[in-house]
Amino acid sequence: MRRRAILYCGAVARGRAWADFVARETDDLELRVWTEAGALDAIEYLAAWIPPPGLVTRLPNLRAVFSVGAGVDQLDLATIPDHIPLVRMIEPGISECLSAYVTMAVLALHRDLPTYIAQQRESVWRELPVRPPRECRVSLLGLGRLAQAAAKPLAALGFPLAGWSRGPQDIPGIACHHGAEGLTTLLERTDILVCLLPLTPETAGILAAPLFAGLPRGAALVNAGRGGHLVEADLLAALETGQISAAMLDVTAEEPLPPKHPFWGHERILITPHVGASTQTETGIRALIANIRRVERGEAPEGLVDRACAY
Ligand code: NAP
Secondary structure, X not given: OOOEEEEEEOOHHHXXXXXXXXXXXXXXXXXXXXXXXXXXXXXXXEEEOOOOOOOHHHOOOOOEEEEOOOOOOOOOHHHOOOOOOEEOOOOHHHHHHHHHHHHHHHHHHHOOHHHHHHHHHOOXXXXXXXXXXXXXXXXXXXXXXXXXXHHHHHHHHOOOEEEEEOOOOOEOOEEEEEHHHHHHHHHHOOOEEEEOOOOOOOOOXXXXXXXXXXXXXXXXXXXXXXXXXXXXXXXXHHHHHOOEEEEEEOOOOOOOOOOOOOOOOOOOEEEOOOOOOOOOHHHHHHHHHHHHHXXXXXXXXXXXXXXXXXX
């Protein structure tokens, strides 16, 4: 049987593991790692984080492009012809890891970890008031796969939840808001704001002074979306005035965060190096293969990107 070829451009160790998995578990597909692609006219599927410039145009028999991550903002969408489906990665490993990360970040801010870390450095034993989760209103920017997964452990801990999306949503246990007016209402009832938006032309720079001004004074911020959502100077200014009390950031405009960046030494900012979630080896390749099967049956793949919205 002729094996249809998937070309993989991304972390090499994952590529090797995925190639082994595809060889072991399927008899009609093969996965080739970029730089050992062989004849490019045999490639029908591209699974990439950032493909080499011009590669897509050199694949005459390409049927679909799969991002190996949850977002597609790292790709130049203009280089992928409109008739080629573009698909983001939806797999349970990402949701599990990101919901654990968001829970950690919300708890860290709710339980005043930035203050206690600073106090520990100074050998200071000083208690802040202990408040139950039910008194801490958490709001999610974005109500997609990952935000809905993160909402479950937060709801179980007792945090009152609200969320914001582009179109209307109806999700049990979450007060749902949408559009510009919905954002104003959401911000007014927020003690901890969690960004889980995709980075698009509409959402770039959304975490900025006007949004911060709409929050109650002293609200805290978690950015687990993309660095491009945050105007970093505005966060520093809002921390300075106390409008924002603290932030936990998994993503930054420049990654790695440059050594001299003011975020590193800031007592009110917790930084993690974009580790909220990553595509897990086995669940990721299972999801990719399942999507290739959908494409071949003429069905829409899970995670099909709407080019007009860029997510
Ligand atoms: P998703 O399922 O596509 O959900 C996106 C959500 O954002 C939807 O609710 C959507 O609204 C909303 N949205 C998009 N544009 C909007 C706008 N202009 N105004 C208001 N709401 C808007 O995405 P996901 O799988 O949950 O992933 C979200 C993002 O998480 C990814 O794009 C990526 O940036 C980030 N991420 C980060 C990490 C990490 O390690 N830190 C890991 C994975 C993913 P509708 O419901 O109306 O469509």
